[in-house]
Amino acid sequence: MPNKLADETSPYLLQHKNNPVDWYPWGPEALERSRAEQKPIFLSIGYSSCHWCHVMEHESFENPQIAQWMNEKFVCVKVDREERPDLDQIYMSAVQFMTGHGGWPMSVFLTPDLKPFYGGTYWPPTASRGMPGFNQVLMAVDDAWTNRRDQALAGAEQLTAEIEQITRKGVEGASVPLSGDLLNAAAHSLERMFDPIHGGFGEAPKFPHPFELQLLLRWSQRTNNQRWNDLVLLSLDRMAAGGIYDHLAGGFARYSVDARWLVPHFEKMLYDNALLSVVYLEAYLATGKPNYRQTVVETLDYLLRDMNDPDGGFYSAEDADSEGVEGKFYVWTVKQIRDILGGEAADLFCKVYDVTETGNFEGQNILNLPKTIAQQAALLGRDEQSLVDELAESRAKLLAVRGERVRPGLDDKVLVAWNALAIDAMARAGAALGESRYIDAASKAAKFILSEMRDTDGRLLHTWRGGTAKLAAYLDDYTTLADALVSVYEATFDESQLTAATELMDTVLARFAGGDDAGFYFTADDHEKLLTRNKDLTDNATPGGNSMAVSALLRLGKLIGRGDYLDTAHTILAAAAPLMQQIPMATGRMFVALDFRLGPTYELVFAGAGAKQLAQSAQGKFIASRVIAARESADEQGAIDELYQGRTPSDEPVLYVCQNNRCESPVVGRDAILARIEELS
Structure with a gap:
């Protein structure tokens, strides 16, 4: 008989619905039972394409004896980390503090008031490979709860206090000037970690690190340092040649288990492919090398072919396993x-x-x-x-x-932030490469989210699957989508995209702001009350909500004339600067935003007949930091009215190039405009 996960929409949770474990989803029923019976919660967090999550399920959660012990001694709660990143962030901090490392599956034991007192990641069912067995862990935790509860509760209190500090990373720290010195130091730090043989950073397992590659590409252009440019191109060449890239269908796997990009961990994530598409696109625009264009096209075509819901959204991931074997497909x-x-x-x-x-x-x-x-x-x-x-x-x-062949499992839920990354990649590539199918896909996905993934009050909902949208959206949902909508505007010049982006960022300012502290919280002020309210200024495999807030605020602020947006972006960067100085590898997307803030950042405002076609010419150049606006008729009105004051479109195209509140003389005529665009790239 199915357990209480049977009514969920998450593919990961549904994978566990027939386990003999009496799983609950996270919610009032499980939490109230824990409090009423004074049983600890066993919280298991994973995701559908996690190989070791599947292993632990088959070894332990399908084991009748282990399941019986779990059901008798604990209230067992299963969480999809992609649906509930708020819970994952909090309790991953606890596991990392307790064990010195983290990962998934994440296994953590909570008191009835949700404070962690013991945790880890994967455990085999019985002791092996130097690890205790999950059966031993369960018995030891039950013994501690039954016979030494005061000690367990005291440890939980202390650990909770530590989490309060961990989950507010970067809020405090000595002031660090926002200058090119910060970017230069980061570039040198990345160079020291670079693998000069195979590209990328560090040793096995090796991850692509798209933000760091973007930073080096930009900073090499700013400083005319060919060395940093060469590091980026070596990495891109080796990744696209390696087994981490799917040479038949396009698209990248999550990471390589070796240093030379040969053997991937075979799952494919939406966010990796979106982010890497943008890096390869920028490399193509910077170098003109056709192989980078080919990688962009093959990767985005993979997303359109295999990861695109008919309603417009993009699916989350494809599994590493098929027929129970990793990589068999x-x-x-x-x-x-x-x-x-x-x-x-x-x-x-x-x-x-x-x-x-x-x-x-x-x-x-x-x-x-x-x-x-x-x-x-x-x-x-x-x-x-x-x-x-x-x-x-x-x-x-x-x-x-x-x-x-039997395909790997598909996680077909639609997540706002990950979709926004795909929307951004599609819009940028469509505009730069002149591929309308990508622009159409970006516009359709954006429309889908804005129409189908909202609650009755118009607030975003985080996840959608099979016609059901649910869960209040998080900071990165709002900020990443707002940033993507700016890219859709720049690909289509549909000003309603900027209006929608502004509404999202105004919600962020109203609901996610941190009072006197710089930066935004991960959850809104009316979110479910959890152990702590997380505020994080770092980036991970996906860009952090605060770094995407900076990007969206800067781009929107310049386009729609919102000085408060620009000021808020500066405040977040200033708060993040100590972290950026200390751990550049954990703040890569924030550095990309800082590069945009420091500039030179161009406002390219096109007006008059043929303005939009000329603006798309600028999209095809590597001008790393710029915003682009275009109007062809004096009748056009909307979000960027202020930008066009005194710039009424006429029969002849005009380009206004501005930066730092200073504008050049207008460039008039098609040939002169194309020549100026070439000079800027």
Whole structure:
């Protein structure tokens, strides 16, 4: 008989609905039962594409004896971290404090008043590999609660006090000037962590770090430091050539388990692909290299093909496993490729994509490019374009056959913040590459969120699946969506996008502000009362809500003339500066926002006949810090009326270039405008 998760919408929670564990979703019923019976809560937090979450489920939560013990001694609560990042942030801080590390599945024991007193991550069902068994953990925690409760409660009080400090990261600290010195120091710090052989930062496991690459790309342009530019391009080249990239369908896996990007942890996340698309797009605009454009197009096409709901939203993730085996969907043998492609084509494909009889992953092969296509063409004495065309034909045949395999599990919930990252990527790429399908997809997704993911008061709801939207949205939902709507405006020049973005940021100012403290809280002032109210100025795999607030406030402030937006952005940056100085790797997106704040940041205001087409020409250049506005008719009115005071569109196109409250002489005429755009890039 299904447990109480059966009525949930989260794919992760539904995966556990038939466990013998009497799981509750987080909510009043579970919390009231814990208080009434004075039983501790066992809180298990994970997500659908988490490999070790599946392992712990199969080993422990499907084990009848372990489940019986859990049901007798605890109130068991299962949470999808992607639905409830507010809970995840709080209790992950507790686990990290207790154990020195974190991760998922996260397993934490709470008192009935929700204070943590013991926790960890994955435990095997019985002791093995130097780890205690989950059965031992359960018995030890029950013994502590039953026989040494005062000690457990005292520890919970102390830990809660520590969490109060941890969850307000960056609010206090010595003043650090907001200057280029801060960016320069960060670039040098990143260079010291750089892997000069394989690209990227640090050793295995290796993550892409898109914000840090964006920072280095910008700062290399600002300082004419070719070294930093080369670090970025090496990283992008090696990632796109490695097994972390899907060479048949496009798109990136979450991370590589080795230092050379070969063996991925095979799950694909919406946010990774959105963020990396923007980095590759910027690299293409900065260098003109067609391989970066190809990576952008293949990755966004993957999202449109495999991750796009018919209603417009984008799904969250694809699992690493299929048929219970990690990576099974993606790997190949020589025989499989020969059977599909035939002799000569198979031999060529195997040579180029590193497919051998011995394999490079558990006896099978992850497709990757040890040499570039240009290098292979030279070695083979082939015309490069004919080689490209032949390999593309082979990839298409293999993709068609792969499509008949059992696909990895799909987490088809729609999350606002992650969708906003995809909207931003689609809008930027569509405008820069002249690809209307991406602009259309961005506009459709934005419309879907703004119409279908709101409550009766018009406030955003965090998650949607199968027609049901729920859960009050978080800071990053509001700020990331507002920022994305600015990108949609710059791709379409539909001023209603700016009006919607402004409404979102006004809600942030009204509901998420921190009183006298700089920065915004992760939850609104009328959110469910939790153990603490988190305020975080750092970035993680996804950009932090505060760094996206800075970005949205700066871009909107310049476009709609809101000085209070610009002032608030400055205040957040000033509060984050000590953290940025101490841990640049944890504040990458905040650095990108700081670069925009320091500039030079251009306001490119186009007016008159053909203005919008000329504005799109500017989109196709790497002008890292700029906002773009365009009106063709004096009849147009809306969010940017103030920007167009004294700039009435006429029959001849005009470009106004401004920065730091100073404007150049107007540039008049198509040829002169195109020449000025070229100078700015």
